[in-house]
Amino acid sequence: MSNIARVAGQAANTLSKPLQVEDVFSTYLYEGNGSTQTITNGIDLAGEGGLVWGKARTTSSNHYLYDTERGIYNLLASSTTGGQANLTDRGVSAFNSDGFDIKGAFNQFNNTGQDYASWSFRKAPKFFDVVTYTGDGVAGREIPHNLGCAVGAMFIKRTDDSKYWPVYHRSTTATHFLRLNSTDAAQDSTIPFGDVEPTSTVFTVSGDEVVNTSGGTYVAYLFAHNNGDGEFGPDGDADIIKCGSYTGNGSATGPSVNLGFEPQWLLIRNVDRADDWVLIDAMRGIPSSSGGPAVLRPESSAVEYASGSTFSQASRVDLTATGFDVKSNNSRVNGSSQNMIYIAIRRGPMAVPESATDVFDVASRTGASGNQGAYHSGFSVDMAFHKVINNSSNPYEIGSRLTQGRSMNTNDFSAEVTQSDQQYDYMDGWNSETSASSTKYAWMWKRAPNFFDVVAYAGEGTKQTISHNLGVAPEMMWIKVRSATQHWSVYHPDLPGSGKFISLNNNWDGNNTNSTFWDGETPTSTTFSVGATGVNNNYVNGSPNTYIAYLFATLAGISKVGSVTHSGTTNVDCGFSSGARFVLLKRTDATGDWYVWDSERGIVSGNDPYLLLNTTAAEVTNTDLIDPLSSGFTITSSLNAGDYIFYAIA
Numbered sequence: 001m002s003n004i005a006r007v008a009g010q011a012a013n014t015l016s017k018p019l020q021v022e023d024v025f026s027t028y029l030y031e032g033n034g035s036t037q038t039i040t041n042g043i044d045l046a047g048e049g050g051l052v053w054g055k056a057r058t059t060s061s062n063h064y065l066y067d068t069e070r071g072i073y074n075l076l077a078s079s080t081t082g083g084q085a086n087l088t089d090r091g092v093s094a095f096n097s098d099g100f101d102i103k104g105a106f107n108q109f110n111n112t113g114q115d116y117a118s119w120s121f122r123k124a125p126k127f128f129d130v131v132t133y134t135g136d137g138v139a140g141r142e143i144p145h146n147l148g149c150a151v152g153a154m155f156i157k158r159t160d161d162s163k164y165w166p167v168y169h170r171s172t173t174a175t176h177f178l179r180l181n182s183t184d185a186a187q188d189s190t191i192p193f194g195d196v197e198p199t200s201t202v203f204t205v206s207g208d209e210v211v212n213t214s215g216g217t218y219v220a221y222l223f224a225h226n227n228g229d230g231e232f233g234p235d236g237d238a239d240i241i242k243c244g245s246y247t248g249n250g251s252a253t254g255p256s257v258n259l260g261f262e263p264q265w266l267l268i269r270n271v272d273r274a275d276d277w278v279l280i281d282a283m284r285g286i287p288s289s290s291g292g293p294a295v296l297r298p299e300s301s302a303v304e305y306a307s308g309s310t311f312s313q314a315s316r317v318d319l320t321a322t323g324f325d326v327k328s329n330n331s332r333v334n335g336s337s338q339n340m341i342y343i344a345i346r347r348g349p350m351a352v353p354e355s356a357t358d359v360f361d362v363a364s365r366t367g368a369s370g371n372q373g374a375y376h377s378g379f380s381v382d383m384a385f386h387k388v389i390n391n392s393s394n395p396y397e398i399g400s401r402l403t404q405g406r407s408m409n410t411n412d413f414s415a416e417v418t419q420s421d422q423q424y425d426y427m428d429g430w431n432s433e434t435s436a437s438s439t440k441y442a443w444m445w446k447r448a449p450n451f452f453d454v455v456a457y458a459g460e461g462t463k464q465t466i467s468h469n470l471g472v473a474p475e476m477m478w479i480k481v482r483s484a485t486q487h488w489s490v491y492h493p494d495l496p497g498s499g500k501f502i503s504l505n506n507n508w509d510g511n512n513t514n515s516t517f518w519d520g521e522t523p524t525s526t527t528f529s530v531g532a533t534g535v536n537n538n539y540v541n542g543s544p545n546t547y548i549a550y551l552f553a554t555l556a557g558i559s560k561v562g563s564v565t566h567s568g569t570t571n572v573d574c575g576f577s578s579g580a581r582f583v584l585l586k587r588t589d590a591t592g593d594w595y596v597w598d599s600e601r602g603i604v605s606g607n608d609p610y611l612l613l614n615t616t617a618a619e620v621t622n623t624d625l626i627d628p629l630s631s632g633f634t635i636t637s638s639l640n641a642g643d644y645i646f647y648a649i650a
Contacts, residue, residue, distance in 0.1 A: 152225025152243025250336025254326025
């Protein structure tokens, strides 16, 4: 290659940014309105092409599939053998640069008051492709595709006639096939793929009418399998989709599947017996609890099996930072000595946030409706706590998407309890309360690289290293045992004690010298350690308890974790440009409460309302302890002098 060509190639690569998973895949939940809607999910279907797959959650209806190759209004249903239906006044009416439009009242996707889920797959090398072709009846025919890598899984459907959906999966090979529209076990047959494995450029079909009859029309949906060769993420080297398998053990403590990433979407199938397909996603809920995930079945028109239902409990998997753990002995996800296949898509976002308003908000309760939770945020919420600010006995209830339907209190050491309003299956905000309240506030976080992460894990009683996806070393961690009574444990590197431990629900000073909590280890960009249990049994690692960890970090211009010695008037420079919207402040050289201020209730030059995370006390409104500062915040002389740790968000 000439120097000129090399420079030109380098310039082109510099201008072309790697794709993130949020660029090519989206789960979007919405409520039908019986008319027209625009679904804005950030996926460029108009320019790049792709698939929209959806299902009514609250009413019985078929799954619907529309793609850009066959065009608008052309509907296929994975739960039937029927051919393509063209509904000229109902269905997906446009593919847009940031989502799609739907039109008309139709049970499958837009009946008034019904809840729906949609999954959009953008065509992209090493992720997904859509191919249409006309059959010629010739066995061994090769059909070109543009995945640019090995095919992980593939669904084919004849569109001009009623035929089943043959499914290829790399783990069962081209010598076997499943039916997407059926619970039948995998069949050992040359139909439909002729025992020929697909390549990075073509897949092979037989001459059978289900895949290649002369004059028949077909569509194929191809899913990639990244095996360390993915080209996604900030550095263009990350995997985002895996098509793999595991062998069930028939135990409630099932296999642990390592994907190398935390998934947001899973399709699982036992291939060795007649059984159900299991389709789950983190937006509808895959909580780490006995309730199990919210489940839909591609082969069935049945309504969603909600978390807590018998079907969902028997389909339980828990998400981890590196994959998922099977937590059911049911055959559909964990048949003893039977083979399970899956398609898994990575959780996003992968891009580091550029604005604090995209990942944090404070709001009073306006009431849930449609795809908006009771507290509106402008983003899907991953963790939140809320409180009635003028009530001196109301606790701070805190929960997360990974523990959906359950909560704990920051102000005490109680175990996790069921809380029906702790719902996170909203595109905007969280909580299912339908009434408004001007005195009930929520503080809301979204998981994002370098900003905030959530990890659910099980205690082992001996030292363990736990993976996370924060992307940088956490500078503050809140950890609480969910299944037992015990204090919150807070890690902060600037605590004066060698143990680097303090409690969220207490006013303790920071001089703790017990090093068993973190086993003397400093968190890294990928892991944190919890020590063996002993005198502090259950705090962070008691067996067989379950835990939740909230991880916070400094992100330039967006968040700041730090410490400050305060005397007189102290300006705290957080590197912000328009001041802090949220400030958490705790004294560490002596006892002191966990103060909370936010700009929604007021950070002004004068009295600023504050709350205390470690008590149920009502909001205090007659003090001036902090003032606004463009680069962060100012601590006034009214606050006792001393050493403090803080966490601020722009």
